[in-house]
């Protein structure tokens with residue numbers, strides 16, 4: 682029997698260990714190459730089936746109206762797909778969100794929330810969509826949603842939808858939130874953005890990553906210089922954290938991270954972070970915790 686509720690569902694953040702802009706599609710979207718890494722810092726979502734067919738967000742998310750929330754839009758897309766397949770709507774869902782991840786932080790919070798919602802509803806409704814079918818539903822809503830549904834460290838191409846598993850690092854990160862929200866579109870429309878980094882193959886990545894022998898390892902974030910110019914607190918955070926190791930921005934910013942071999946090293950750095958920034962440590966995750974929970978019937982419900 683499928684459960685009627687799923688509580689405490691994690692929607693973890695991602696880091697882009699590197700992010701290259703290698704071209705542009707005819708529709709203006711940028712072609713990227715990146716390695717996406719899950720970390721153990723998450724939003725938390727709660728789902729309860731309703732007795733009617735409505736999708737209702739029961740918590741306020743400042744700045745995100747319910748109708749625009751990627752969670753609500755993802756659930757409605759899956760509900761419509763269910764109706765197409767079964768000729769009737771599945772029950773509605775009340776969804777409550779505890780936001781922890783900053784918006785416009787490059788941590789993919791909105792996309793991760795949507796991916797967790799798709800996994801949860803697929804289970805609650807016993808809808809039976811495969812990962813590939815969920816990815817096809819999620820991609821039009823957000824370019825990072827496919828990665829979260831993929832659920833493990835990935836070499837990503839295209840706009841983020843062509844994913845291949847790569848071994849994930851076993852390390853800890855210090856992440857600084859510079860206190861600004863970076864709109865992704867502002868970075869991608871900047872005239873000085875580098876859009877012609879030479880494309881690599883996954884085997885180039887694997888070889889050069891091993892050769893470079895450090896934890897962040899390979900490549901650059903091509904969006905970083907533009908974000909640092911437009912948002913000075915991003916530049917300040919990179920410079921400060923760079924005093925402790927190779928510091929880099931994730932996604933289109935604003936968050937900045939640096940990798941460490943041990944939790945203790947990360948804790949030592951955290952002690953010195955200037956009070957004007959929120960900062961935290963996070964562990965690299967090898968697998969999406971929601972996937973682990975849903976594969977184990979004793980963990981969910």
Ligand SMILES: C[C@](O)(CO)[C@H](O)COP(=O)(O)OP(=O)(O)OC[C@H]1O[C@@H](n2ccc(N)nc2=O)[C@H](O)[C@@H]1O
Pocket residue numbers: 697709710711712713787792822823824825839840841865866869932933
């Ligand atoms: C940069 C990344 O964070 C890497 O993980 C993501 O690709 C961003 O994905 P996202 O937040 O889902 O971005 P969206 O909200 O879909 O995109 C906002 C806008 O940024 C531009 N955009 C986004 C992604 C991309 N590959 N090329 C683009 O040119 C488009 O103008 C788009 O309208």
Ligand SMILES: Nc1ncnc2c1ncn2[C@@H]1O[C@H](COP(=O)(O)OP(=O)(O)OP(=O)(O)O)[C@@H](O)[C@H]1O
Pocket residue numbers: 742744745749750751752782783784785786787788789790791792794795825863865932933934935
């Ligand atoms: N559930 C949600 N949580 C956060 N943002 C949402 C949500 N639904 C829609 N959004 C919208 O998505 C925008 C981007 O939020 P998000 O947290 O994904 O940013 P991000 O971490 O910079 O993402 P990315 O790394 O994909 O660029 C927000 O400004 C908000 O308008």
